[in-house]
Amino acid sequence: xxxxxxxxxxxxxVGGAKLALGLANLQPTxxxxxxxxxxxDFWHLGLKICPDIDxxxxxxxxxxxxxxxxGVADDSTHVLDSLIRRYAWDAWFKLGDQDLALHLLRTAAxxxxxxxxxxxxxxxxxxxxESTILPMSDVEMPTLIxxxxxxxxxxxxxxxxxxxxxxxxxxxxxxxxxxxxxxxxDDALTSADMVMIAPSNPWLSIAPILAVPxxxxxxxxxxxxxxxxxxxxxxxxxxxxxxxxxRELGLAVSARTVACYYEGIIDxxxxxxxxxxxxxxxxxxxxxxxxxxxxxxxxxxxxNTLDWVRGW
Ligand code: GDP
Numbered sequence: 271x272x273x274x275x276x277x278x279x280x281x282x283x284v285g286g287a288k289l290a291l292g293l294a295n296l297q298p299t300x301x302x303x304x305x306x307x308x309x310x311d312f313w314h315l316g317l318k319i320c321p322d323i324d325x326x327x328x329x330x331x332x333x334x335x336x337x338x339x340x341g342v343a344d345d346s347t348h349v350l351d352s353l354i355r356r357y358a359w360d361a362w363f364k365l366g367d368q369d370l371a372l373h374l375l376r377t378a379a380x381x382x383x384x385x386x387x388x389x390x391x392x393x394x395x396x397x398x399x400e401s402t403i404l405p406m407s408d409v410e411m412p413t414l415i416x417x418x419x420x421x422x423x424x425x426x427x428x429x430x431x432x433x434x435x436x437x438x439x440x441x442x443x444x445x446x447x448x449x450x451x452x453x454x455x456d457d458a459l460t461s462a463d464m465v466m467i468a469p470s471n472p473w474l475s476i477a478p479i480l481a482v483p484x485x486x487x488x489x490x491x492x493x494x495x496x497x498x499x500x501x502x503x504x505x506x507x508x509x510x511x512x513x514x515x516x517r518e519l520g521l522a523v524s525a526r527t528v529a530c531y532y533e534g535i536i537d538x539x540x541x542x543x544x545x546x547x548x549x550x551x552x553x554x555x556x557x558x559x560x561x562x563x564x565x566x567x568x569x570x571x572x573x574n575t576l577d578w579v580r581g582w
Contacts, residue, residue, distance in 0.1 A: 274298060274299070274300055274301045275300040275301065275463045275464065275576075276300065276301045276303070276461055276462050276463045276464075277293065277300045277301070277302055277303070277462060277463065277464050277465075277466060277576075278303045278304075278305060278458045278459050278462035278464075278465050278466070279293070279302065279303070279304050279305065279465075279466045279467075279468055280305050280465070280466070280467045280468065280470075280476055280479050280480075281304050281305065281306055281307070281322070281326065281468040281470055281475070282306075282307045282310075282322050282468065282470030282471055282474070282475020282476065283307070283310070283321060283322040283325045283326075283340065283470065283475060284325055284339035284340055284509065284510070285468065285469050285470050285471065285475075285501055285508065285509065285510070286322075286326070286468035286469065286470035286475065287325050287326050287329040287330075287334070287339070288329075288339075288469075288562040288568050289466075289468045289469060289499065289562065289568065289571065289572060290302075290304060290326055290329060290330060290401070290468065291329055291330065291565065291568050292562065292565075292567075292568030292569045292570070292571055292572035292573075293401075293466075293572040294330055294400070294401055295565065295568070295569045295572075296569060296572055296573060296576070299400070300576075302400075302401035302402065303401065303402040303403075303404060303458040303462070304326055304401060304402070304403050304404065305404050305406055305455055305458060305459070305479060306322050306323050306326055306403060306404065306405055306406060306479075307322045307406060307470070307474075307475045307476070307478050307479050308320060308322070308323070308386070308405045308406050308407060308410070308411060308478070309406075309411055309412060309413035309425065309443065309444070309474070309475075309478030309479075309481075310322055310413065310425050310426065310429070310474075310475075310478075311323075311410065311412065312412065312424060312425065312426050314363055314365075314426070315365075316377065317370075317373040317374065317376075317377045318373065318376050318377045318380050319363075319373055319376075320376070320386070320390075320405070321340065321426075322475065323390055323403065323405060324340070324369070324372060325339070325340045326403060327390075327393065327394055327397055327399060327403060328340070328341070328342055330394075330397075330399045330401060330403075331397035331398060331399055333397070339509075341364070341366050341369055342366050342368040342369050345366030345367060345368045345369060346366065346367045346368075347364075347365075347366055347367065348367055349365065349367055349370055350364065350365050350366070350367075362430060362431045363426065363430055363431070372393065375389075375393070376389055376393075385408045386405045386408050387404060387405055387408055387452060387454060390403050390404070390405055391403070402458070404452070404454050404455055404458060405452075406452075406455065406478070406479045406482050406485075407446050407449055407452060407455075407482050408449075408452060409446040409447065409449035410444070410446075411443070411444035411445065411446045411449070411478060411481065411482070412424065412425060412444050413425045413441060413442070413443055413444065413474065413478050414441070414442040414444070415427075415428040415436070415438060415440075415441055415442075416438070416439045416440040416441075416442065417436035417437055417438055417439055418436075418437060418439055419436050419437070420432065420436045422442075423436070425474075429474075429511075434510070434511040434514065437518045438515050438518045438519065439518075441473055441474070441477070441515075443477055443478050443480075443481035444478075444481065445481055445482075445483055446481075446482065446483060448483075449482070449483060450483055450484060451482055451483060451484035451485055451488065452482075455482070455485070456484075456488065459485075459488055459489065459492060460488070460492070462492075462494050463494055464494055464495050464496075464497065464576070464579055465489065465492065465494055465495070465496040465497070466496075466497050466498070466499070466575070467496070467497070467498035467499065467532060467536065468499060469498075469499040469500055469501040469508075469560060470501060471501060471507075471510060471511070471512045471515075472501065472512070472528050472531050472532070473512070473515050473516075473519070474511070474512075474515070476532075480535070486535060489535040490534050490535050495537060495538060495579045495582060496535060496536045496537055496538065497536060497537075497538035497539065497540060497575060497579055498528070498529070498532050498536045498538075498539055498540070499539075499540040499560055499571070499575065500525040500528055500529075500539070500540060500541050500542050500545065500560060501528065502516075502523060502524060502525045502527075502528055502542075502545070503525075503542045503544055503545065503560060503561060504542070504544045504545065505523055505524065505545075506523065508561065524545070524546075524548075525539075525541045525542065525545045525548070526548040529541075529548070529550060529553060529555070530550075533550075533553075536553070537552070537553065537554060538553070538554040538555070538556075538578075538579060538582070539553055539554070539555045539556075540555075540556055540557075540558055540560060540571075540575050540578070541555055541556065541557045541558075541560075542557065542558070542559070542560040542561070543557045543558060543559050543560075545557070554582065556578050558571060558574050558575070558578075559571070
């Protein structure tokens, strides 16, 4: 029997999860390891919340809210309603009841000194997920946002409470205070036949992963093909603040800017058919339909990307 191809994917939340679902539905299914951004993680109401890990798990388990792309489908909000109605709580972060169950379990595990990696593996198995899901780090590495109007803010203050409206002046990535590259992340990258960077937000979802000590250097030195997929289509982001952030940072909103940002760590770039072509010396590029509006399109993008790289 042929060995299953091993693919390691650097990934954020909703945009990345679309590609993850496409990859997981390929036949034969590659051996997938997702290395997930934890720069968005935070503590809320005493609970440890990992938005990108949860979005990916709910998506792969077929439980995600299809309208939102995050949270659990058909979830109730009894706890949230109580907080608002009975206690006049400023419930700016939406928490469904089934979602809360996961946060409760995770918080208890953290208090019992279980690592986020072990907890995530255990829960992913219980959800019936076959892929491996690895947090980028077990050490907290919170991303901080600085804006002229609001000063320094936590990520969720910026992203959810202020609905990404403050103009970003600077993004500060945490380096985990002496943390080293987790052994399982190192193994997943070193043994991969191919590394992918999902079409996640480069500045908010992928850059925090690249800030894990040693990860960027490891990626740069890996002999396996490394390919990123554009999150910019037709001069804009499909969803979320990617294009707005690029403008605020003084960058041109284009796939080319994203490819430039990954310079030195990728050797291939999947651009979208709708974008104007560009060429960089030493970077292979292809143009595909990268808009993943339904499952067949997610699978097609995953398949076409793998087929392109196999032909190198
Ligand atoms: P978040 O953490 O929930 O914001 O999600 P990600 O960082 O993983 O993804 C956000 C990015 O995904 C945005 O820049 C979007 O432009 C991109 N994105 C969303 N849907 C698609 C799609 O169908 N195709 C492509 N190419 N990019 C997408």
